[in-house]
Amino acid sequence: MRADLILHNGRIYTMEGDLAPAQAIAVRAGRILAVGSNAEILPLAGLDGEAVDLKGATVVPGFVDGHFHLLEYALRMMTLDLDGLASKEDVLMKVAQKASSTPEGEWILGGGWDRNLWPDPSFPTREDIDTVAPHHPVALFSKDGHTLWLNSLALEKMGITAQTPNPAGGVIERDEKGIPTGILKETAAEMVRKRVESRSSALMCQGLERAIGELHKKGLTGLHNCEDERALSLLQELRAQGKLNFRILHHIPLANLDAAVQLGLRSGFGDDFLKIGGVKIFADGALGSRTAAMLEPYLEETDNLGILVLSKEEILEVVKKASQAGLSVAVHAIGDKANRVVLDALEEALRSQPHPLRHRIEHVQLLSPSDIPRLSRLKVIASMQPVHAISDMEMADRYWGKERCKGAYAWRSLLDQGTVLAFGSDCPVESPDPLLGIYAAVTRRRLDGSPGPDGWFPEQRISVAEAVQAYTWGNAWASGEEKIKGTLAPGKLADMTILSDDVFAIPPEAIPQTQVLGTVIGGRFVYRAPAF
Template sequence: MQETLIVNARVHTMSPRGTLRGAAVALRDGRVLGVGDELSVRSLLGRSVLRVDAQGGSVIPGFTDCHIHFTAFAQRTEQVTLEGAGGLAEVLERVRAKAADLAPGEWVVGGGYDRNLWPASDRPTAQALDQAVPDRPVALASKDGHQVWVNTLALERAGFLSGLPDPAGGVVERDEAGRPTGVLKERAADRIWQVVQDPDLPTLRRMAARAQQRLHALGVTGIHVPEGPTAFRLFQEMATSGDLALRVCMMLPADRLQAAADLGIEGGFGSSLLRVGPVKIFADGSLGSQTAALLDPYQGREADGYRGVVVTEADELEDLVARATQAGLAAAIHAIGDRANRMALDALEPWLFHSRRRGLRHRIEHAQLVDPRDRPRFGQLGVIASMQPVHGPQDRTLVTRHWGAERAGHAYAWRSLREAGARLAFGSDAPVESPDPLLGLHAAMTRRLPGEAWEPEEDERSRERLTLQEALEAYTLGAAFASGEEAAKGSIEPGKLADVVILSHDLAQLPLEAWEELHVRGTFWDGRVVYRSQDLPVEMDVRVGS
C-alpha cells in the first residue's frame, strides 16, 4: 500500500498534543503512523513515499457529517430542484420542464421548495400542479423535507381521495369542503413516499458514487445516515464491491426496531466501514413547515393555540426508548421545538443508569429550540446534541417570524448546551442544507454565512458562538464519540484511521472576512487520496541507500 508523507502543515491533531505548526503526518496501511517534525516522521516510512506539500495549510481529521440523508442527497441532482424558486410560477415552470424529459407515466419527483419565500398570494395546491402536469403523478418535498406537495394523481395513488382518515402524527391540509389541497405534512407525507417509484439499485449506486465524490471534495470522510432499508442495502453492496469510501454509521428507522431486536442486533455492530447506529425516532416536525412542537403557541397563533405537531406521542416515545435501550440500541430522537426536546429528555431520563451500564450514547437530533431550564439535562443525562450549525443563519428570519423574538434568543444554543455538559456532534441535514462543513464551521463561529452582513438581532445571541477548536471538535472527535468510535478516529494520532483533510489556508490565521477563499485541497480516506485539487503539490520522494 502507498505510504504518504504530508509536510509543511498546521496540524490540528484534536488530541492532547493540540495544534502543531510546520509539522508532518505519515500515513501507512490505512492508519496514521506518526505526527511531528518532518525529519522524524519521514524516518518512519520506507524508501518510496508520496510527498504532499500542505504549503502551510491546515491538516485536520476528516469531517464526519452526523446527519445527512445520503440517498436523498444523491437523488436530488437528477430530480427537479426547487431551491431558490421565488414563487408558484417559477416552481411550475421547472416542473413542466422536468416532466418533458421523463418517460410516459413516470413520476415527477423533486424537492427544495420553500413556501416561506413566496408571495403570500401564492399557494401550493394539487390543482396548480394538475394544470402544469395533468398526465403523471407529481411529488415535491419542501426544503425541510417535512411536507410534500402533490397533484391529484398522486393523491389518488396514495389513497387520500378514498376517505382514509388522517394518520396519527400527520396533517392533511384541506379546503373548506374538507378536500385535500395537495399539501401533506409529517406522517401524512410518508404515505406519498411509500408509493413513489424509487430508482432501482444500479441507478441508485450510480447516483451514490457521484454523491460520494462530492462529499470527498468537501473533506467529508464519514456520515451518519437516518434512512431506511434501501440505504442500508446500498451501503452493504458498495462495501462488498469495494466502492464504499465513506465510514457510515447507519441509524435504524423506528419501524424496524422490533426486527433488529429480534435478531439481536446491537449498536456498534459492523466495522469501521459500515456499522449499526442508534434508532431514529421522530418527536415532532420542523420549523419551516411550522410543525415543530412548542410549549407555547406559535407567533401569531395565540388565538387558536396552535403549538405544532407531535409526531410520536409521549407514551409511545417512552416505549420506543425503553425497547431500544433494552435491545442494546441507543435512541436518536428528532426534536426541533422546545416541547419536543422536553419530551425526548423525559423519555430518556428513566434509562440513564441502564444506558451507562450498556455504554449507550443517546442523541437528540437538531435540538434547535431547547428551553433554558432543560439545557442542563443534556449533561446530566449524557445526551449528545446532534446539531447542524448552518441552520442557524439560514433559519434566522423564520425563527423570529414563527417563534417570536424571545424564543429566537434561545434557539441554536451551541455554547449553552456545550457548557451544560452536552457533547456536540455536527452535521448538515443535507439535502435540506449544503453538506459543506466549511459553511458549518463559519456558522458555528459567527452565526452567519460567509459574506453575509451582520444582523442586529444576532448581537445578543453572539454568546452562542463557538471557537474554531470547539467547532472543529464537533465535526471530528465529537462526531466519533457519537458513534462510539473515538478510539479509532476523530483525531490525528498514531494508530488511528488515516482519514485526513488538507485545507488551502491555515485556519488559525485566516480572517473570517476571507473565509470564502478557503477550500479543500486534498482528502485522504483510509490512507489513499480520494480527492485532490489542482493546487495541491504532490511528488514521489524516493531515497536511495540502505
C-alpha cells in the same frame, strides 16, 4: 516501520490537546504511524511510499457530517432541484419544463421548495401543479423534508382520497369539502416517499457513488445517515463491491426496531466503513412547516402548537426496548416542547435502566432555559446543524419571537454545560459543506453578513476550534469511535482533510472561501484538487 504516505511541510492540527500544529504526519496501512516535525517524520518514508509537500497547507482530522440523508441527496442530484426558488410560479415553471421532456405517465420528482421565500407563503395545492403537469404524477418535497406536495394524478396513484384517514403523527391537508389539497405533512408524507422514490438498485448505487464523490470534494470522510432499510441495503451492496470509500454510521428507523431486536443488531455492529447507529425516532415536525412541537403557540398562529409525533410514554417505551437490545436512540426534536418531552423520557429511562449507550437528540433547535443543562447531566449528545441557524433566523424570530430565540441553536450554552456537540448539515435540507457550517457556528451570520457584525444572538457563538471539534471528535464520540477516529494520533485511522488556509488563524469571514485541497480516507487520497 516505514510509511506508505507522508504529508510534510504543513500545519497539522491533531485536535489532541492544544492547537500547536505539527509539520508532518506519516501513515502506514491505513493508520497514522507518527506525527511530528519534518525532521522526525521524513526519515520514515518507505521506498515505495509517497511523500507529499503540503507547501504550508493545513491538515485536520477528516470532517464527518453528523446528520445526513445520503440516498435522498443522491436522488435530489437526479431529480428537480427547487432550492432557492423565489416564488411558486418559479417552481411550477421548472415542473413544466421537466414535464415537456418526460413521457406522459412517468413520475416527476423533486425537492427543495420553500414557501417561506415566496411573496405568498400559503401552502400550494394539487391544482397548482395540475395546470402545468396534468398528465404526470408529481411529488415535490419541501426544503425541510417534512412536507410533500402532490398533484391530482399523484394523489390518485397513491390512493389518497377524502376517505383516507390521517396517519398517526401526520396530516393530509384537506379543503372545506374534505378533499385532499395535495399537501401531506410528517408521517403522511413519509408513507408516500418510499413508493414514489422506488428505483432500480443499480441506478441508485450509481447515484450514491456520484453523491459520495461530491462529498469527498467537500472534505468529508464520513457521515451519520438517517434513512431506512433501502438505503442500508444499497450501502451494503456498494460495500460488497468494494466501492464504499466513505465511512457511514447508519441509523435504524423506528419502523424497523422490532426486526432489529429480533436479529440481535446492536449499535456499533459493522466495520470501519459501515456501522449500525441508533434507532431514529421523530418527536415532532419542523419550523418551516410550523409542525415543531411548542410549549407555547407560534406567534402568528396562536392556535398552533405544532405536532408532537410521539408522546413521552411512547418515546419512553421505545427507548427502553432499544436500550435492552443494545441500541441507542437518535431522536428528532426541534421545538422546545419536543425537546422537553424527549429529555423527560430519556431521564426516566436512564433512572430505571442505566446503560452505557450514547443517546442523542437530533437538531435540538429550541430549548427552554431550564432544559439546557439537562443534556450534559443525562449524557445526551446534541447532534446539531449550524447552517440551520443562519437559514432559519428570520423565520425563528417571526414565529418563535426574540425571547424564546435566546434558547435557539444554543451551542455556547450547551458547551458551557459540558454537552458533547456533534455537527452536521441535514443535507439535502442544507449544504453539506462543513466549512460553511463552521463559519455559521463561529459567526452566526449569513454569507452576506446579515444580520450584522455580531451575528444573530452572538452570545451563542463558539470558537473555530470548538466547531472543528464538533465536526470531528464530536461525531466520533457520538458513534462510539473516538478511539479510532476524530483526532490525528498514532494508531488511529488515517482520515484527513487538507485545506488551503489555516482556518484557526484567518478571519472567520474567509473560512467559506477556503479550498479543500485533498481528502484522505484510510491513508488513500479519495479526492485531490487539480492544482495540488
